[in-house]
Amino acid sequence: MALIADSPPQDATTRSDMGWAVRGARDALALPAWVVGLSLIGVGGLAQAVGHPVWAAMASTLFVWAGPAQVIFYGGLAAGMTAPALAAAICFSSVRFFPMTVALMPLLRRPGQGIWTQLAAAHFVAVTVWTEGLRRLPAKPVEARLPYYAGFAAACISLSTITTGVGYFLVGALPAPLAAAVLFVSPIYFTVSISAGARVPADWLAIGLGFVLEPMLRPLLGDAFDLLGVGLVGGTAAFAAGRLLEARR
Incomplete structure (x- = not known):
């Protein structure tokens, strides 16, 4: 300006x-x-x-x-x-x-x-x-x-x-x-x-995977690594699923 x-x-x-x-x-x-x-x-x-x-x-x-x-x-x-x-x-x-x-x-x-x-x-x-x-x-x-x-x-x-x-x-x-x-x-x-x-299916999938994976990974990874593991596994899976859905459109 x-x-x-x-x-x-x-x-x-x-x-x-x-x-x-x-x-x-x-x-x-x-x-x-x-x-x-x-x-x-x-x-x-x-x-x-x-x-x-x-x-x-x-x-x-x-x-x-x-x-x-x-x-x-x-x-x-x-x-x-x-x-x-x-x-x-x-x-x-x-x-x-x-x-x-x-x-x-x-x-x-x-x-x-x-x-x-x-x-x-x-x-x-x-x-x-x-x-x-x-x-x-x-x-x-x-x-x-x-x-x-x-x-x-x-x-x-x-x-x-x-x-x-x-x-x-x-x-x-x-x-x-x-x-x-x-x-x-x-x-x-x-x-x-x-x-x-949340705006796209991948967002909702990431939220759902967070709820499912956290109680599964916490006994394996402990308090220091559970959120990191959930984010890495669930986020990657949700991202991959989102890309796959976009490719099929």
Whole structure:
């Protein structure tokens, strides 16, 4: 867009980006941020159980931003795992974010974007942000996607950091059935969100294979590798089936 000499060169773009970021934060706080925030209440309780201060628990959410990795970290500390074994388990549990990031980053690129911006955007990738990003971003203008995503993800992380701190002080106060119900909110929400974004038969096949393969592969691969195995086997099978259906049309 050509700039008029007497118009402010950056202000309009800044306002536009800020507006999309606020919209993203507002959409996140409508429901998704609360879902992921509730799921991280337990991390605060785990941190208290191993003797970590509340600020460390909240920092783990702010900087790690991966509930399963945080659970492995605090669970490993409680079990007395060595630092190298704990680091390896956390690393393997986070491998699942690589294909998520690869799938999401093309939607966020815009002209003139630097590598540091892309790396910062990659840090925000989590299951909730990924599922909602794939569902919401394609309908947004290319220039609006990154600020919208940043606002959405920042709202999720900020609220989750707060709920982690709340969980630190709530440990032992919640009845067991209520605590279990809170933890069960996340998988229900993820299933509904992913299903809402399904568009072709291969998408539905991938979802179905996930449900079928997870209980089969978990005893074989363990907690650190089950999701990776399910994604690799089920995703590959669904992709191959989708290509086969397209070839027959």
